[in-house]
Amino acid sequence: MQELAADACREIVRATRMLVNEGVMDAFGHVSVRKPNDPDKYLMSRACAPNLITSEDILEFTLESDLVQPNKAQLFAERVIHGEIYKVRPDVMAIVHCHPTSLLPFCISSTPLVPVFLMGATIGPHVPFWDQQDEFGDTTLLVVKPEEGRSLARALGQNSVVLMKRHGATAIGANLPDLVFRAVYACRNADAQSAAHALGAVVALSQGETERAGALCSRVGGFSSRTWDFWQHQLDLTGNSPTEG
Ligand code: MN
Numbered sequence: 001m002q003e004l005a006a007d008a009c010r011e012i013v014r015a016t017r018m019l020v021n022e023g024v025m026d027a028f029g030h031v032s033v034r035k036p037n038d039p040d041k042y043l044m045s046r047a048c049a050p051n052l053i054t055s056e057d058i059l060e061f062t063l064e065s066d067l068v069q070p071n072k073a074q075l076f077a078e079r080v081i082h083g084e085i086y087k088v089r090p091d092v093m094a095i096v097h098c099h100p101t102s103l104l105p106f107c108i109s110s111t112p113l114v115p116v117f118l119m120g121a122t123i124g125p126h127v128p129f130w131d132q133q134d135e136f137g138d139t140t141l142l143v144v145k146p147e148e149g150r151s152l153a154r155a156l157g158q159n160s161v162v163l164m165k166r167h168g169a170t171a172i173g174a175n176l177p178d179l180v181f182r183a184v185y186a187c188r189n190a191d192a193q194s195a196a197h198a199l200g201a202v203v204a205l206s207q208g209e210t211e212r213a214g215a216l217c218s219r220v221g222g223f224s225s226r227t228w229d230f231w232q233h234q235l236d237l238t239g240n241s242p243t244e245g
Pocket of ligand 1: 098168
């Protein structure tokens with residue numbers, strides 16, 4: 001990997017390990033980042049266990065989700081999710097696809113996920129659903145064809161998170177700390193909403209609250225900078241920090 005992107009590779013490794021440590025990812029799922037200074041490429045690991053990735057595993061892809069330098073590495077079948085979103089969302093710099101147990105009940109029940117507390121506002125006022133069955137009929141549920149990725153990107157639209165029926169979720173970020181913040185707090189919001197629903201009526205943030213709190217969550221150098229440091233320290237405490245850099 002070129003020196004230019006070495007920092008980005010190290011950040012993907014940290015982001016991925018944080019998301020495993022915080023329960024957003026398990027053995028499945030993947031994180032990517034748009035290549036710095038080269039917006040028509042993205043960086044993502046080869047297919048491997050997310051908690052074990054190192055910078056050596058990071059590969060460079062075109063927005064068609066082809067390897068820039070073809071090799072024999074096994075690749076994530078669902079990488080088209082990333083390429084197809086980067087194509088249509090120039091503002092998106094990082095993406096995660098995952099199957100968190102917190103979000104799955106919403107993906108299965110089709111109950112709308114709504115922001116219910118300050119940090120939960122990071123999911124935005126609307127979290128759309130995408131059902132692969134609608135356009136593609138019976139599939140393995142893996143998003144592997146470019147047209148499936150394009151369909152998912154259309155469903156995401158200008159939103160920040162899309163829930164995939166009977167499958168999982170995909171979230172976007174303006175950078176990796178922003179992405180990790182959104183992915184973790186989407187799950188915490190889902191947990192809080194589910195728990196509140198068991199107690200009584202769920203009252204979501206108002207539109208104005210969602211806009212104001214959401215802007216606070218997205219401020220560069222704000223919350224996501226603090227959570228990046230916090231979750232990094234949690235990685236250190238659990239011995240799951242990458243040994244490099
Ligand atoms: Mn998946």
